[in-house]
Amino acid sequence: MHLVVTAHTANGPLSHQRTSPEDALEKAQELEAEGHDHVVITDITGRDYAPPEFDSLFLNPGR
Known part of the structure; x- marks a missing residue:
């Protein structure tokens, strides 16, 4: 599974790739x-x- 976690920071977007749903949610x-x-x-x-x-x-x- 390929997931990208992105946040908007003061310096622009910051992205991290993760391969599991658990790791993506944690990040x-x-x-x-x-x-x-x-x-x-x-x-x-x-x-x-x-x-x-x-x-x-x-x-x-x-839940």
Whole structure:
């Protein structure tokens, strides 16, 4: 699985590639904790998910 985690920083967009949903969510939460804005996880189809949405759809459905 190919996922891209992107955050908007004062210096522009910052992106990180991850291969597992767990790693992508962990990185997204880390970026949010650092205070970065508009953190999204993009899947291979190009669809963006906010970290809570990604978590509820792919890691903990039904919660």
